[in-house]
Amino acid sequence: MDFPINIEANIVSHNGNFSRNITLQGGLTIIIGPNGSGKTHLLRSLKQPLAPVMNGKKVRFLSAGRLGLLEEYRSDYDGHRSGFPNYENASFGRKSDVSRRHQMETLNGDFQTLSERADILIKVQERLRKLFKRDLIIEWDGGSLKVVFARLDITSTPYSSGREASGLLHLVGILAALYDDEVGAILIDEPEVSLHPQLQSFLLNEITNAAGHPSEGGYKKLVIMATHSTEMLRIAKSNDLASLIFCHDLDKPPVQLDPNNGELKNKKLQTLIARLGQEHKLSLFCKRPLLVEGPSDVMIASFISNKLELHLEAAGSQLLPVIGKGQMPVVTKFMRLIGKEPVVLADADAFTDDLDLIRCFLANSSTADADASKLGAQSAMKLASSTYSDFCSLVNDNWEDISRQAEIHPYYTNAGESIDENVKRRAVFCTLFSLSSSEVNDLTNAEKWSSMKDRLTVVLQLLENSGCFILRKGAIESYYQVSDIYTSEGKPTAAVDEIDHLDQLSAQKVREQLDDLVRCIEYASEGKHINEAESLRDILLSIAAPAVARLSTNDQVTTQDINILAKSILGERANIFNCSVENGKLKIDIESKILNICGFPVIIDKNDDVVRIIERVLLSNA
Template sequence: MYTDVGSNFKKNHNMIFPFDININLNQSGITGIQNPTIKIYGGITTFLGPNGAGKTQLLRGLKHSLSAHLNGKKIRYVSAGRLGPMENYRSDYDGQRGQPRFDSATFGDKSATARRHQTETILGDFATLSERADVLIKVQERLRKLFKRDIVVDWDGGNLKIFFSRVDQTTSKNYSSAREASGLLHLAAILASLYDDEVGCLLIDEPEVSLHPQLQSFLLNEIKKVAGSNTDKGKKLIFISTHSTEFIEVNSVTQLASIVFCKDIQESPIQIDPSLGDFQSKKLQALLTRLGQEHKLALFCHTPLLVEGPSDEIICSALSRKLSLNLEAAGSQILPVTGKGQFPVVIKLFRLIGKVPALLADADAITDDLDIIGVFTNLSQATELAAGLGHRDAAKFAKDIYNDFCQIVSTKWDDIKNQAELHYYWINRDKGKDELIAKRRSAFCWLFNTSDEEIQKVSNGAEWLTLKVRLSSLLNFLEKLGCFILRKGTIEAYYQHSATLTVDEKPNAASYEVNGLLEENSEKVKEIYSDIIRAMTFCSNVKEINEAEAIRDLLLAMVSPALASLKKETTDTELKIFSNNLFGAKSSLFTLTKHIDGEDIYLDVNLSTDILEVTGFPIRIKKGANPIEVVNNSLKLK
C-alpha cells in the first residue's frame, strides 16, 4: 500500500492503488505488438518520452482498457490538436480566404452535445460548458479572477457560439472566441474537462500546448485537485503525455513510480517498482526531494550526460553548438550535478528508470577513490569488455591499476615533485586536508600532460611510463561504458581564451572561453577539447548532418547522363531542358553549363540555392572523367 497525500495516492473501498491496467493497443488500430501492462499508483499517471515514442498510442489504448474501473462514468480523451476545428476561423487555412473568419466561429449544433465526451477536440469542451452551468461557473470564476476574462456561451440559430470579454475594461464588448489567445482557449477547454464530474477518466495529450510556464503550473495544480479515485466525489483518474517539466512533480518515490517512460511503441514502457530496496536508500530519497528543473529535464532524454558544475555545462553546450553535435535532438541532456559525491546516486536513479547515463568528471573521480568508477565497472557490460582485454573481473582490473597508482605516488613522489607541484590541483589544494590526495591528482595530470619522452627522463621513468600506459587502458575501457575522465584534470585546464579564475568566477571564465572557442576553426576545437567531445559524441550517437551528402546522389544522377550526351555543339539551354525533362523541379537545384578548353569539353555545375550549406561549387567535370571521383573530391566526401 502506497500513501502520498500530495499526489492523491490513497485507498478507496472500490478502488485500491496500485492496480494493473493492460493497455489495448489492438483496439487503437496497432497490430503485431504485445499489449503492455502498466501499474496505476495514484490519481495522476504521466507518460514521458521523445517524439515518436508511442505516448499518444498508449493514451488512446487506455480508452479501450479502463471501462471496468470507471463505475459507469465517462472516459474522455483530449487530443494535442484540440484547437484544430478553430483554425477554420483563426487562420487562412487554405490560402483562399483572404483573411480569417473570426466572427463566424461556431462549435456544433444541439445534436453534437450528446457526443461531447467522445469528441476529442475543443468542440466537446465547449459543448460541456453549454450543458453544464456548474462547470461553466467554475471556469468563468477562474478566468475572471486570474486572467481578467469572461467566457459567454450562446446559441445562435441552433449553432453554439463562444464569446469572451475583458472584465478589467468597463466598456469591453463580447468578442468571438476565435480572436482569443490560444493559451486561454486551451486552458478553458482543459478546465471544462477537469471539472466535469461525469468524466471518471481524463486522458490529456500534451496539456502544455500554447501555455507559458506559469499557466502550466496553474493547470497542474488544478489537475492535482481533482486527481484520485473516480469513486470519490469530484475525483477522476488522469493520464497525461507531456514534454514539459512543469507537469512533472517528483518529490517522492511514489510520484516517480507514477511516471511511465516510453522509448518506442515496439518496446514495453518502463516504470519503477517503489518497493525495491534501492528506493529505500536515504540518499536517493533525498535526491528526489530536491529534484530541480535540470534534473527533471533529464527525465525526458535517453542518455543524460552528467557533469560536475555550471562551467562544464557552459563549455559542453557551446561545443555542441559549434560542432553541430545535436545532443538534445539525439536524446541527451547535459546535467550538472553539484558535488562529485552525488554522481553514484544520480547514476543509479537514472538507470532504475531505464536511462543510460554517461559521466564527464574531473580527474579526482579516479584519483581519490573507486566509488564513482565502481558504478560503471559493476555493469554486466563491463565484465564482457574486461574479458575481451584478458581480465577476469572489471572491478579487479580497475582496483589493481588504482592501487599501483596510489603506491607509486606515495613512495616515489620526489621523482616528479618539481613538475607536479606546478599543477592547479597542487597550487589550490586544501592545505588543511590530506596532502596525499593532492599528490595523486597532480601526478595523474602530470602523466597525461607530459610526453612519453619527458616522463622517461625522470627518476624511475620507465615505471611511471608503464603506469601511464596502464591508466590509459583503464580510461579507454571506462569510456566504452560511458565514463569519461578529464585527462587534464578540470574543465578549466582546457581553456585557450580565458585564465583559470577563482571558484566563484568559474562560470564567468567559462563564458569568456565560449566567446573564444566559437570563433576558432572547428578542427582546432576538436583537437583542444577532444576529451570532452568524445563524451558528447558517445551521448549523441548520431551521424553528423551533412547536406553535401544529401545532394550528392541527385547531383551525380544529373551530371552522369549530361556528360554522356555532352558535345561541342550542345547549348546551355539544351542542358537545362535535358535536366528538367529527367528530374523536373529538382533540376532547379543546379545550373549546368558547357565549358570548352581547346579540344577538351567540360560540364560546369553550380548550386542554384543559398539555403543549403554546401561548399565546393562550382564543380568542373571533364567529359570522360569519373564524375563520382570529381564530385566526391569537390564536396570533400568519401
C-alpha cells in the same frame, strides 16, 4: 477497484502492434519522453481498456490538436482569407453534437459540456472571473454553439471566442473536462499547449485536485497525461516517481518504477529527489543525459556542441550539472533506474579518489567485460581495480620522482595546507597525461611511470566505451588557454572569457585543444553531424552520371540538352542546380541560395570517374 490498477493496452501503430502492461499507482499518471518516443500512441491505447473499470462513467481523450476545426475561424488556414480570419463565426458544433460530446477529442466536446451543465459552467466562470478577469457566455445561435468572452478589467464589448487567446481556450476546455463528473478517466495529450509556465502551474493544481479514484465521488477521476513540460511535473519524494511512465521508443516497453523498489529507499537518492531542479526535470525527457560537474562545464560543453554542430539536445541528450562531492554515482544510478542511458563527463578526482564512479560503469557490464577479456583480463572491474591499486602505490612510494611537475598543477597549488594522498594522486594523474612521452621517459623510474600511464589509458578507454569520460587534465579550468587555470572563484565569468577565445578558433583547433570534452559530447550526441551535402548526393549523381555518359558519346551536346535531361530526370528538383557544358566538360553549380554546401561548381570531364568526384565534394563538407 482500488489502486494499483493494472491495464493491458494494445498499441496499433504504423510500426506494428505492441502489447503494453501499465500500472496506475494513483489518480495521476504522467507519460514523459522525447518526441517520437510513442507517448501519444500509448496514451490513446489506454482509452479502451480503461472503460471496463469506470463503473459506467466515460473515458475522455483530449488530443494535442484540440482546437480542431476552430482554427478555421482563427487563421487564414487556406490562404484565401486575404489575411482576415473569420473570427466572428467561430463555432463549437451543432446541437446534434451534444450526445457525442464525450467521444470528441477536441474542445468542441468540452464547450458542449458547458452548454449542458450549468454547474460546471459556474466552476469555470468563477475561475475565469477571479483569476483572469474574463467572463464566459455560452449561447446557441441558429443551432450553432457560440462562445463569447468579455473583459472585466476594462470597459469593452463582448467578443467572439475566435479572438480569444488560444491558451485561455485550452484552459477552459481542460477545466470543463476535469470538472465533469460523468467522466471517470481523462487522457490529456500535452496539457501545456499554449500555456505559459505560471498558467501550467495553475492547471497542474487543478489536475491534482481532480485526480483520484472515480469511486471517491465528486468529480474525482483518473488523469493520465503525456507532456513535454517540466512545469507539469511535481516530484517531492521518491514515491512520486512511481506515477511517471518513461517512454523511449515506440517499439520498446515503457519504464515504470515499482514504489516498493528498494533503490527508492536509498537516503542519497531520496535527498537528490527532494531537491530536483529544473535541469534534473529536463533530463527526465531525454534518452542520454550528459552529467557534468558544474555550471562552467555546462557552458563549455554547450559551446562545443554548437561550435561543432553536434546538436546535443536534438540528438536526445541534455546537459545536467551535478553539484556536490560524491553525487555523480548517485545521479547516474538514478538515471538508469528510470530507463535512461547516462553519459558522464567528470573531473579527474572522480577517478583518483575512489572507485565509486568506476563501479557504476564497469561493474557487471558485459560490454566492458568483453573489451577487457580481449586484453587478457578476467573482467573490466578487476582490471580497473588492480590498475587503480597499483597507481595509488606508485604515487605513495615514488612521489619524489614526479613531485616537481605535479606540484605546479592546480589540484596541488589550490590545496593550500591540506596536502593529503588524494591531492597527490590527483596532481600525479593529471601530470602524467600532460607530459609528453619523452618527458615521462626523463622521470626517475621512467619505466614504471610509462607503464602506469599506458595502463591508465586502457582503463580510461574502457570507461569511455561505457559512457564515462574523465577529464585527464583535471577540472574544466585546466583546459583553459586564456582564462586563469587556477581560478576557484568567478568560474562562470572565466568560462565566458574562455568561450570568447575559443569562438575565434577553427573547429579543428577546438577539437585539438578540448579533445577529452569533444569525445564525450560526440558520444552523447552519437556523433551526428548535419551535412546537407550527404542529402544531395543521390540527386547530384542522378544528373551527373547520365550527363557525362551523354557527353562521352556525343561531342555536340549543348547546355540546353543537359538541362532538358536534368529536368526529365528530376522534374522541379533540377532547379537546385545550374548545369552547363563548357569546353566539352560538364559544369554543375548550386542554384539554391539556402543550401550550405561548398565544393561547387563541380567540373567533370567525360573521362572522369563521376562517383569519385562527387564523393570528393561530399568530403569537403564533412
